[in-house]
Amino acid sequence: xxxxxxxxxxxxxxxxxxxxxxxxxxxxxxxxxxxxxxxxxxxxxxxxxxxxxxxxxxxxxxxxxxxxxxxxxxxxxxxxxxxxxxxxxxxxxxxxxxxxxxxxxxxxxxxxxxxxxxxxxxxxxxxxxxxxxxxxxxxxxxxxxxxxxxxxxxxxxxxxxxxxxxxxxxxxxxxxxxxxxxxxxxxxxxxxxxxxxxxxxxxxxxxxxxxxxxxxxxxxxxxxxxxxxxxxxxxxxxxxxxxxxxxxxxxxxxxxxxxxxxxxxxxxxxxxxxxxxxxxxxxxxxxxxxxxxxxxxxxxxxxxxxxxxxxxxxxxxxxxxxxxxxxxxxxxxxxxxxxxxxxxxxxxxxxxxxxxxxxxxxxxxxxxxxxxxxxxxxxxxxxxxxxxxxxxxxxxxxxxxxxxxxxxxxxxxxxxxxxxxxxxxxxxxxxxxxxxxxxxxxxxxxxxxxxxxxxxxxxxxxxxxxxxxxxxxxxxxxxxxxxxxxxxxxxxxxxxxxxxxxxxxxxxxxxxxxxxxxxxxxxxxxxxxxxxxxxxxxxxxxxxxxxxxxxxxxxxxxxxxxxxxxxxxxxxxxxxxxxxxxxxxxxxxxxxxxxxxxxxxxxxxxxxxxxxxxxxxxxxxxxxxxxxxxxxxxxxxxxxxxxxxxxxxxxxxxxxxxxxxxxxxxxxxxxxxxxxxxxxxxxxxxxxxxxxxxxx
Numbered sequence: 059x060x061x062x063x064x065x066x067x068x069x070x071x072x073x074x075x076x077x078x079x080x081x082x083x084x085x086x087x088x089x090x091x092x093x094x095x096x097x098x099x100x101x102x103x104x105x106x107x108x109x110x111x112x113x114x115x116x117x118x119x120x121x122x123x124x125x126x127x128x129x130x131x132x133x134x135x136x137x138x139x140x141x142x143x144x145x146x147x148x149x150x151x152x153x154x155x156x157x158x159x160x161x162x163x164x165x166x167x168x169x170x171x172x173x174x175x176x177x178x179x180x181x182x183x184x185x186x187x188x189x190x191x192x193x194x195x196x197x198x199x200x201x202x203x204x205x206x207x208x209x210x211x212x213x214x215x216x217x218x219x220x221x222x223x224x225x226x227x228x229x230x231x232x233x234x235x236x237x238x239x240x241x242x243x244x245x246x247x248x249x250x251x252x253x254x255x256x257x258x259x260x261x262x263x264x265x266x267x268x269x270x271x272x273x274x275x276x277x278x279x280x281x282x283x284x285x286x287x288x289x290x291x292x293x294x295x296x297x298x299x300x301x302x303x304x305x306x307x308x309x310x311x312x313x314x315x316x317x318x319x320x321x322x323x324x325x326x327x328x329x330x331x332x333x334x335x336x337x338x339x340x341x342x343x344x345x346x347x348x349x350x351x352x353x354x355x356x357x358x359x360x361x362x363x364x365x366x367x368x369x370x371x372x373x374x375x376x377x378x379x380x381x382x383x384x385x386x387x388x389x390x391x392x393x394x395x396x397x398x399x400x401x402x403x404x405x406x407x408x409x410x411x412x413x414x415x416x417x418x419x420x421x422x423x424x425x426x427x428x429x430x431x432x433x434x435x436x437x438x439x440x441x442x443x444x445x446x447x448x449x450x451x452x453x454x455x456x457x458x459x460x461x462x463x464x465x466x467x468x469x470x471x472x473x474x475x476x477x478x479x480x481x482x483x484x485x486x487x488x489x490x491x492x493x494x495x496x497x498x499x500x501x502x503x504x505x506x507x508x509x510x511x512x513x514x515x516x517x518x519x520x521x522x523x524x525x526x527x528x529x530x531x532x533x534x535x536x537x538x539x540x541x542x543x544x545x546x547x548x549x550x551x552x553x554x555x556x557x558x559x560x561x562x563x564x565x566x567x568x569x570x571x572x573x574x575x576x577x578x579x580x581x582x583x584x585x586x587x588x589x590x591x592x593x594x595x596x597x598x599x600x601x602x603x604x605x606x607x608x609x610x611x612x613x614x615x616x617x618x619x620x621x622x623x624x625x626x627x628x629x630x631x632x633x634x635x636x637x638x639x640x641x642x643x644x645x646x647x648x649x650x651x652x653x654x655x656x657x658x659x660x661x662x663x664x665x666x667x668x669x670x671x672x673x674x675x676x677x678x679x680x681x682x683x684x685x686x687x688x689x690x691x692x693x694x695x696x697x698x699x700x701x702x703x704x705x706x707x708x709x710x711x712x713x714x715x716x717x718x719x720x721x722x723x724x725x726x727x728x729x730x731x732x733x734x735x736x737x738x739x740x741x742x743x744x745x746x747x748x749x750x751x752x753x754x
Contacts, residue, residue, distance in 0.1 A: 060282050060289050060312050063119070063217065064305040067294035069099065070371075072107045074302035077370040079309025079377075082117035083107075084150060086294065087141055090122050090134050090246070101140060108145030113471045114435040115378050115399065117147040122160075123172035125244045125602040125621065126153050127628060128485070135159050135482050142167050142477050150195070151175075152230060152244070155605030161190050163482040168192045173219065174230035174244065175580065176598065179554045180211045182581025187214045189609075195219070195290065197228055198272065199652040200553070201342045202280060207554050209285030218281060220274040221304055221326075222292025224336070224348075226252045226267040227649035227691075228551060231598055234648040236623050237693055237745075242753035244600060244623060252649075253351070256671040256679075259659030266655050266671055267691075270350030273326060273335030275318050278311050296330060299363040302370045303329045328360050339652065346658040374432075379439035380467065382428050384459070386411050386419060387446040392455070394428075396463040398436075404466035408459045414450035421445050427456040436464055485604055488633045490710025497733060498639060498715040500547065500576075501726070502682065506718050507532045510727045514734060515541040517713055518594075520576050522547045523563040524685050530570055537571055545574035546591075548582050549685035550598045550650055556686055557585070564589055574616075583613055592616050597641065604633040611636045617712060622646055622697075625752040630709040637712030642699040643729060644717030645680065645692035646747060655681050655689045663687075680720055692719055698744035700732045706749075 064075035066085040075083050085107070086098040099107065108118045120141040126134045138149055138160045149167055151157050152174035160169065170193040171177055171186045178197035186194050193215035196208065209216050225232060225243075234251050236242035241249040252267035259266075272292075274281065281289060289312075291304050307322045318326075327334065333350035337343075383395045392408040411419065421443045429438040496517030501507060504525050512535035519536050521529065523546040536542045546567040552560050564575070564586070575586040578598025586593045595601065595610050595618040602621045610618045617637035620629055629640060656668045665683035670692075672678045677694035684690045697717075699706065706714060716733060718726045732739035 060278060061117075061287060062305065062308050062312055063288050063290040064301055065222075065291055065293040065296070066107070066301065067098070067296070068298060069103050069107055071294075071298040071301045072110065074298040074370040075305050076111060076114055076116050077373045077375045078302045078306035079313065079375050080116060080305050082119060082147075082288065083111065084119040084121055084290075084294070086121045087137055090124050090126060090130070090137060090156075101144060104141070105144045109472050112145060112474070113378075113468050114375070118145060119148045119150055119170065120146045121150045121172070122156060123150050123152040123174050124246045125242075125600055125623070126156050127624075128603045128632060131155065131159055131485070131603060131605060132482070135163050138164055138167065139479055142479070145474050148192070153600070153602060153606060154189075154609040155603040155607075157189065157191070158605050158609050159482055163480055164478075165480065166478050170217065171195060172230075173197060176228050176230040176550075177581060178228070178579075179552060179557070179581040180208050181557075181584050182579060183208055183212045183214065183216070185580045185584060185613075187212075193217055193287065198224060199228060199339050199551075202277070202284065202340055204553055204555065205281070205286065205340075206284040212285075215287035216285065217288040217290055218286050219272060219292060220278070220281070220289040221308065222271055224269040224272050224339075226269055226651050226653065228652070230600065231550060231650050232648070233623065233646065234691065236748060236753045237646055237648055240748070240751060240753050242623055244602075244621075245753055247754050254673065256673055258655065258671045259668070264659070265349060265351045266659055267649075268332070268351050269348050269653070270332045270334055270336040271330065272337070272339070274337055274340055275308065275311060275323070275326065277337070277340060278308070279315070293330075297363075298370070299360075299366045300329045302366050303362075325362070328362070331356050344653050348653055349658065374435050376431065376435060376437040378436045380431070380436045380464070381440040382438065382442070382460075382463070384424060384428070384441070384443040384445075386424065386449065386451055387444070388413070388449050392451060392459060394459040394463050396467055398467050398471065400471070402467055402470040404463050404470065406459055406462040406466065408455055408462075409451075411446070411449035411451045414448050417450060418447070419445055419449055419451050424451075424456065427453055428460050430457070431460070431464070434464055436467070486608070486633060486635070488635060490630075490634065491637075491712060494707055495639070495711040496713040497730070498713045499726075499730065500644075500715055500717045502719050504529055504532045506721060506723050506726050507536070508723045508727055509535050511723075511730060512536050512539055512542070514727070514730055515539055516730070517542065518574070519544045520547045520715075521545070522549075522685075523560065523567060523575075524549070526563060526566050526570060526572070533570060543574055544570075544572050545576045545594060546572050547576045547596070548578065548586070549688075550578040550596070551652070551684070551686060551688060552579070552582065553686070561585070561589070564591070577615075583615070587614055595619055597622060597647075601638075604635070607632070607638065608635040619715070623748050623753050626705055626709060626749045628752075629706070629711070629749075632710070634710055639711055639713035639715050640706065640709075641697065641717050642706060642714040643697055643733065645696050645719045646717075647690050648679065648693055649689075649691040650684060651689045651691070654687055655691070656683070682719065693745070695743050695745040696741045697747045698741055699746065699749070701740070702746070703733075
């Protein structure tokens with residue numbers, strides 16, 4: 059049966075979820091979680107919540123699903139230790155360095171890959187399993203057929219979001235909030251710029267980045283048949299009444315194996331929606347109909363909230379089966395044993411029965427009284443009894459036997475077994491590279507290449523693998539200049555049904571003599587290595603600390619692109635286990651989207667002449683095509699650091715990258731010349747990115 063995983067932004071929300079049928083809850087402990095603005099839990103609150111859940115057989119998963127800096131790793135691991143000591147059942151992680159550190163310090167704690175890891179294909183799931191994760195929360199952009207294929211080939215559990223807010227961008231790949239306003243989604247403080255109005259496709263003000271909430275209530279039996287282990291409800295920032303209502307609807311659908319009633323579907327709309335719901339990713343029906351905003355009609359106070367609150371504050375969801383065995387005989391104390399679903403057993407004694415003058419105790423009346431477990435999390439699954447003839451035991455006395463047995467069972471279920479911990483191994487300190495970093499170039503299309511660029515001999519030229527089919531002529535100067543390596547850039551998103559197509563492109567790359575690949579997702583590394591390529595890591599891997607860089611080395615990568623959410627001083631101080639590079643020029647990629655912004659805005663596929671989207675301040679964000687009819691939203695301003703070279707030249711980097719996206723060939727050579735000290739080129743408008751101001 060599907061596990062129903064509910065959000066808990068507060069202790070009250072835990073109760074709301076559990077009393078409405080949740081099998082597990084997920085919550086945050088102070089820092090390092092993707093909802094840092096939620097109330098989250100103190101240690102005392104968490105201990106009580108975990109104990110409450112443990113008694114009821116409900117799992118507690120703790121979110122530690124943000125990127126963590128080198129100076130924060132020790133605190134993050136200490137948080138994991140505290141969660142483990144206090145009763146957590148698993149930890150949800152994003153950062154590969156945190157994953158490595160927690161596995162070292164708390165080796166028995168189950169670890170789940172957050173959707174922030176951007177895992178969206180079978181190879182990514184297998185990589186997660188090889189790294190010691192026991193479950194993957196998949197990207198929300200997958201269809202039913204894609205989910206089924208992944209489940210069929212997965213060695214570990216699969217979790218799927220079924221209800222709640224949808225981000226326009228693949229989780230873990232959105233840098234918009236960070237770059238625009240320093241509030242990083244990868245650090246748990248997303249300001250949701252996607253919910254704002256933009257001008258797009260000549261339409262005037264619109265909301266081209268705001269999706270309706272996801273709702274898969276009508277597909278639960280099919281998700282179960284696919285092999286999905288857990289269905290997740292979004293909403294740690296929402297009120298407990300929301301958690302109660304939505305969890306209850308999904309619990310009834312799963313446990314009763316019935317489609318939702320009209321009242322259930324109306325309740326889901328009433329408690330929260332953005333002009334209704336969408337199932338577009340699951341069904342493959344992408345498009346403008348997936349877009350929606352929160353209107354005044356969606357914000358009305360639901361009268362039922364007061365009733366819902368009373369129910370979860372004073373109710374219990376009877377979920378724990380108990381088997382009773384009783385013996386009542388004349389001249390002996392009454393005895394009752396109880397066993398729960400975990401094998402815990404208790405035995406209690408009560409008074410001796412009396413001679414029956416009016417109502418004789420029978421096995422049926424004894425069982426009837428034991429089954430009255432209302433107000434507790436237990437239900438009577440079976441009663442075996444030996445009842446003497448002609449005797450009487452009052453209902454109150456039987457009730458006391460039952461209460462005493464259940465209290466002792468509860469005490470046993472509360473107990474937390476001893477849990478192992480180890481000292482965290484010290485991070486290896488390595489000396490920074492002293493040499494001046496090489497200059498690397500990435501282009502988005504072959505037309506940006508020129509003999510003049512080849513003459514300036516970049517160390518590595520990154521070219522999209524999608525551009526390599528007929529690339530022998532434009533690439534020949536770079537392949538033959540004796541100084542430049544050409545690397546094929548893989549799309550950050552490759553679904554399983556696209557894998558063969560990408561493999562064919564990589565074969566084209568091999569025929570050209572290309573020996574290196576730039577990979578931006580865990581699901582690409584094994585494939586590239588199996589085809590004989592040396593693999594470099596792109597920014598999509600979110601290398602934010604030294605331990606992550608070490609993990610990438612262990613995975614066989616020869617270099618890593620550091621996160622552009624880092625400050626320069628963090629980059630300088632980072633111990634670098636492999637060659638590292640940073641992006642020092644270009645329009646930074648803010649989003650990668652499965653739902654085509656261009657087609658939604660214009661009604662047609664017009665990838666090459668879409669003007670982009672314009673925000674309320676008048677800044678235009680270019681939107682460019684990406685493999686698979688996806689889009690990348692680029693920053694409105696170009697990152698420019700040519701006049702600050704002294705700040706990054708001594709940061710221990712192997713390379714710095716110029717990222718060319720919307721530039722033509724002449725602009726590319728001019729910019730490259732400026733970074734080589736050959737001219738004084740400077741963009742009309744530019745940004746220093748986050749390298750000086752950092753993110754919150």
